[in-house]
Amino acid sequence: MIRNLYEDEEIERLDRDALEALQLLRLKKTVGTALTTPFYRERLRGVGLESPADIKTLEDIRKIPYTTKDDLREAYPYGLLSVDKDEIVRMHSSSGTTGTPTVIYHTQKDLDHWTAMTVRSLKATGCHKGDVFQNMMTYGLFTGGIGLHYGAEKLGMLVIPASSGNTRRQFQLMKDFQTTTVHATPSYMLHLYSRMEEMGFSLKDFNLKRALIGAEPHSEEVRQKIEELWGIDAYNSYGLSEMNGPSVAFECTEKKGMHLWEDAYYVETLDRHTLEPVDAGVEGELVLTILIRTGTPILRYRTKDLTTVIPEPCACGRTSRRITRIKGRTDDMLIINGVYVFPSQIEEVIMKMPGIGTNYLIKVSKEGTLDKLTIQTEVGAELFTDNAQDLHNLRKRIVEELSASITIRAAVELHEPGFLPVQQGKAIRVVDERGGLF
Amino acid sequence: MKVKQISVFLENKNGRLSEVTRILAEGEISLRAMTIADTADFGILRIIAEQPDKCLELLQQNNFTARVTEVIGVRLDDRPGALHDVMQVFEDNKVNIEYLYSTLMLMDDKVVIMFKVEDIDHGLDIIKKNGMEAITAF
Numbered sequence: 149m150i151r152n153l154y155e156d157e158e159i160e161r162l163d164r165d166a167l168e169a170l171q172l173l174r175l176k177k178t179v180g181t182a183l184t185t186p187f188y189r190e191r192l193r194g195v196g197l198e199s200p201a202d203i204k205t206l207e208d209i210r211k212i213p214y215t216t217k218d219d220l221r222e223a224y225p226y227g228l229l230s231v232d233k234d235e236i237v238r239m240h241s242s243s244g245t246t247g248t249p250t251v252i253y254h255t256q257k258d259l260d261h262w263t264a265m266t267v268r269s270l271k272a273t274g275c276h277k278g279d280v281f282q283n284m285m286t287y288g289l290f291t292g293g294i295g296l297h298y299g300a301e302k303l304g305m306l307v308i309p310a311s312s313g314n315t316r317r318q319f320q321l322m323k324d325f326q327t328t329t330v331h332a333t334p335s336y337m338l339h340l341y342s343r344m345e346e347m348g349f350s351l352k353d354f355n356l357k358r359a360l361i362g363a364e365p366h367s368e369e370v371r372q373k374i375e376e377l378w379g380i381d382a383y384n385s386y387g388l389s390e391m392n393g394p395s396v397a398f399e400c401t402e403k404k405g406m407h408l409w410e411d412a413y414y415v416e417t418l419d420r421h422t423l424e425p426v427d428a429g430v431e432g433e434l435v436l437t438i439l440i441r442t443g444t445p446i447l448r449y450r451t452k453d454l455t456t457v458i459p460e461p462c463a464c465g466r467t468s469r470r471i472t473r474i475k476g477r478t479d480d481m482l483i484i485n486g487v488y489v490f491p492s493q494i495e496e497v498i499m500k501m502p503g504i505g506t507n508y509l510i511k512v513s514k515e516g517t518l519d520k521l522t523i524q525t526e527v528g529a530e531l532f533t534d535n536a537q538d539l540h541n542l543r544k545r546i547v548e549e550l551s552a553s554i555t556i557r558a559a560v561e562l563h564e565p566g567f568l569p570v571q572q573g574k575a576i577r578v579v580d581e582r583g584g585l586f
Numbered sequence: 587m588k589v590k591q592i593s594v595f596l597e598n599k600n601g602r603l604s605e606v607t608r609i610l611a612e613g614e615i616s617l618r619a620m621t622i623a624d625t626a627d628f629g630i631l632r633i634i635a636e637q638p639d640k641c642l643e644l645l646q647q648n649n650f651t652a653r654v655t656e657v658i659g660v661r662l663d664d665r666p667g668a669l670h671d672v673m674q675v676f677e678d679n680k681v682n683i684e685y686l687y688s689t690l691m692l693m694d695d696k697v698v699i700m701f702k703v704e705d706i707d708h709g710l711d712i713i714k715k716n717g718m719e720a721i722t723a724f
Contacts, residue, residue, distance in 0.1 A: 527595045527628070527651050534593035534655040534702075535684070536623055536630055562628050564597050566649050 153401065153464075155268035159411055160466045167467055168206060170411055174439035175209060176200040182445040187219070187227040209414060210425065214435065214448045220250040220390065228444045229253055236443055240389050241289050242488075252389055253443035259298070261440040262392045265409055266299025269398035272407065272466070273358060273383040277304030280325050280355075284332035285363065285486075286312040286555075291393025292363050292486065296331055299395065305329065312486075315340060319349045326355040331394075333486035334366040337374045337382070338517035356380050362387065362394060363486035365474045371403075384473055390449050391436050397471055405458050405470030412440045415469070416448070417457055420478055428459035428469065433478050452478045482512055482580065484519045489554050491578045497549045498523060501542060503530035506577070509568050513581040521558040523550075526565045587722035588656040588706055590638035594631040595651040598624060606631060606645065613644045619689040619700055634659075634689060634700060636723075658701045658709050659721040664692060669699060672718060679712045681705070 154160050162170065180200035182188035195211050196202065203209070220228070229236070236253045254262070275281070281300045287293035293311055300307045308321055312332075318340060321327065330337070337359055344350065356378055361371070362385035374382045386406050387394035396413060397406035408415050416425045417432030426432045434451045454477065458470040482489045491510060498508050504525050511522040523546060525531075527539065543560040550558045596602045603622070610617065610633075619634035635641040638654065645652040662668040676683060682704040689698040698721055703709040713720045 529651060529653065532593070532595045532651045532653060534591075534630060534632070534653065536625055536628075539628065540625070562597075564595060564602075564649075565651055567597075 153271050153274060154466075155264070155271045160268065160468070162411070162467055164467060167410055171414055171439065172203070172206050174411075175206065175414060175437065176203050178437065178439055178441075178445050178447065179203050179212075181230045181442050182447055185223075185228050185230045185445065187223040188445065188447065206414070209416075209437065209448065212447050214423070214450050215446055216450050217250065217390075217452075220446075221248040224248055225251055228446070230445055231255055231443055240291050240393070242389055250390070251444075252392075252446075254392075254441070255443045258392075258441045258443050261412070262295075262395070263298045263302055265392070265412055265440075266296055266395040267303050268409065269385065269395040270296070270299055270303050270305075270360075272398055272400040272464075273360060273381070274401055275300070275303060275305060275329055275358070279303075279305040279328045279357075280308065281305040281329045281331070282308040282310050282318070282321055282325075282327040284310055284312055284318060284330055284336060285394075290487075291387070291389045295387060295393030295395065296360070312336070315343050316347050319344065319347055319353075322356065323349065323353040328355055328357045329360065330356065330358075331360040331362075333363045334361040334370050334374060334382075335364065335485060335517050335519060337361060337378070338370070341374075341377045342516055351379065358383065360385055360398075364483045365476060368473070386453075386471070386474065388451060388453075390446055390451075391438050392441065396436070400462065400464045400466060402462055402464050404462065405472055407462065407466050407468045408457075408471050410468040413438055415457060415471070417455065418450070420454075428457040431456045431472075431475065434471065434474075452481065454478060480578070482578070484512060484521055484556055487554065487556055489556065493554050494521075494523070494550065494558075495577065497553055498525070498546065500549070501546060503528070503542075505530075507568065508577065510578045511581060512579070519582065521550075521556050522561060523558050524561045524563060524568065526567055527562050528565050587720055588710070589634065589659045589700070589721065589723065591655045591657045591700065591702070592633040592635065592638055592641050592645065593653050593655045594633065594645055596622075596629045596631050598627050598629055603631065605648075606650070609644050609648050610635070610641060613640060615641045615644070617690065618698075619687060621685075621687040623685070632687070655702065656706050658703060658706060658713065659689070659698045660701060660713055661696045661698055661719040661721050664695060664697050668697070672699070672701075672713075675712060675716045675718070676701075676703070676709070679708075681709045681712055 183192055235255045237256045238254045239251055241249045241251045283293055285292035310318055310321055358381045360383050371382045383399040384406055385394055386397040397408040399406050414437040416435040418435055419426050419432055434453045434455050436449050437447050454475040455471045462470055480491055494510050498504055508525040513520050539562055546560045547558055616636040621632045623630045642652055660672050684702040686699055686701045710720055
C-alpha cells in the first residue's frame with residue numbers, strides 16, 4: 149500500500165491562484181496584527197499603511213520596510229508583542245551580539261499552527277505513526293529540539309527527547325529503542341558514525357531509516373555521504389526561530405530542494421546589493437513573512453541566508469515552491485556545530501578579559517567531522533605573572549564565559565608573543581579553516 | 587635581601603628552551619639556577635643569573651615574555667635536616683611557600699635554596715630573626 153504522505157492534501161496541493169488568494173488573506177490579517185504592536189504601528193504608518201485594507205494585492209507587501217535582527221533587538225522585550233501577555237504560552241529567545249537578545253512569543257494557537265507545519269514536514273519525509281524518533285537537537289531556548297518535538301508526537305511517533313551531545317547514550321538509545329528516525333546536524337551524523345565502532349556498536353545494532361538534517365549549511369555531497377555511510381535517507385530542513393523554528397522548509401521524498409510552506413510563509417529573495425526582490429530562479433537573500441502567528445508578527449524578515457526559489461513544480465505534487473539548500477550567509481555569522489554565532493559575540497567575551505586587548509585570533513576548524521572553536525592569544529607582559537595558575541585561571545574563565553554566552557566549548561591556546569600574525573589595515577581576527585560547506 | 591629571579595613564559599614547543607640558553611650564552615650570562623614548571627602546553631622557566639638585569643634585557647629584546655620575580659635565597663649548611671630547619675621556621679611563622687628549588691653549586695661549603703614565598707618581606711624577616719642567612723646576590 150502506498151502511504152499518503154500528505155498531512156493536509158487539499159492545502160498542500162492547492163493550485164497557485166488559490167494559494168496566493170490564501171496568502172493575501174493571511175497577509176492582511178498579519179498586517180492587522182502587526183499594527184497593534186508599538187514597533188510596527190510606527191513603521192507601517194510611516195509608509196502609509198494604516199489598516200489591513202491598505203494591502204490590496206500581494207505586491208503591496210513591497211511597501212513594507214524589511215525587518216532585521218537589529219529591529220528585533222530594538223523591540224525587545226515587548227515591542228513586538230501583539231496580544232495580551234496572558235495569551236502567551238511559550239517564548240523562545242536568542243542571545244544577541246551586543247548583549248540584547250531577541251524574543252518570539254507564541255500563543256497556543258500559534259503553537260498549534262507551528263505543530264501542523266511540523267507534522268506536514270515530517271510526513272513529507274515519510275515519517276509515520278510507529279516510527280521511533282530520536283531528537284538529537286538541543287532542547288531549550290533554541291528552537292531546534294523542541295521545534296519538531298510536538299509535531300512528532302502529534303504524528304504518533306515515539307519521541308525520544310535525547311537532545312544533543314552524549315554520543316554513547318545516543319547509540320544506546322538508538323539500539324535499545326530501535327530508533328528509525330533521527331533529527332541532528334549533518335556534522336553530528338558524521339561524528340556519530342565515526343565513533344560507532346570504538347564505542348562498541350555497529351550498523352546491525354540499529355534500525356535507522358532516515359535522518360532529518362539541518363541547522364547548518366551543508367553540501368549535497370555531505371548528504372550523500374551520510375546516506376551511504378548509514379544506509380538511510382537524509383532529508384534537509386530549514387528553519388529559524390524568528391519564523392518559529394524547524395519546518396519553515398523541508399524536503400519531501402523527492403529530495404530535490406526544500407518545500408517552503410507558502411500558506412504559512414510569504415517568501416521573497418533579494419538582490420544582496422540593491423536589496424530589491426529578485427525573481428524565482430535567481431539567487432538572493434531569503435526574506436520571509438510569517439502568516440500564521442499572532443503572538444509576534446514579523447514582516448519581511450531578512451534572514452541573511454542565501455538561497456534560490458525553485459520556480460518549477462515538484463514531482464511530488466505539492467504546490468509550495470522549493471528553495472535550494474542554503475548556500476551561505478550574507479553576513480559574517482559563523483555556524484559552529486549548528487550554533488549560529490557572530491564573531492562579535494566571541495570578541496565581546498575575550499575583550500572583557502584583562503590583559504588580552506585585541507591580541508587574539510578566533511579560529512574555526514574541523515576536528516574529525518565536528519567543528520572546533522579555538523581562541524589563540526599571546527601571553528605578553530600584562531598577562532604573565534610567574535604563576536602558572538593565573539594563566540590556567542584565565543583560560544578557564546574564557547572557556548566558561550564563552551560557554552555561558554554562546555554555548556560553545558572553546559579551546560584556548562596560550563602562545564608566546566610573535567605567534568599571531570601582524571595586523572595591517574583592517575584587522576582579521578577570525579580565521580575559518582573549514583573551507584566552504586565542509 | 588631579595589634576589590631577582592627572571593621568569594620566562596615558554597610555549598611547549600621544540601627548541602624554545604635552547605633558544606633561551608643560546609641567547610644567554612651569547613650574552614655571557616652566568617647561570618646559578620634554572621628550573622622549569624611545565625603544563626600541557628606551556629611552561630614557566632625560572633632563572634637565577636649573576637647578571638639578572640642583563641639577562642632580562644636580552645630575553646625581552648628577543649621577544650620573550652620575561653619578568654623579574656623577587657625570591658629569597660637562603661644559605662644552609664650542607665647537612666641532613668638543614669632544609670627542614672628552614673621549612674619548620676617558615677611553617678611556624680605562616681610563611682606560605684609557592685615553590686622552591688636548589689641552586690647549581692655550593693657557596694663556601696653551603697648550599698643555597700631559592701624560595702618563592704607569598705610575602706617576601708615577612709619571609710626575609712623570619713629568616714633574619716631565626717639567625718639564618720639570606721644571600722644578597724651571587
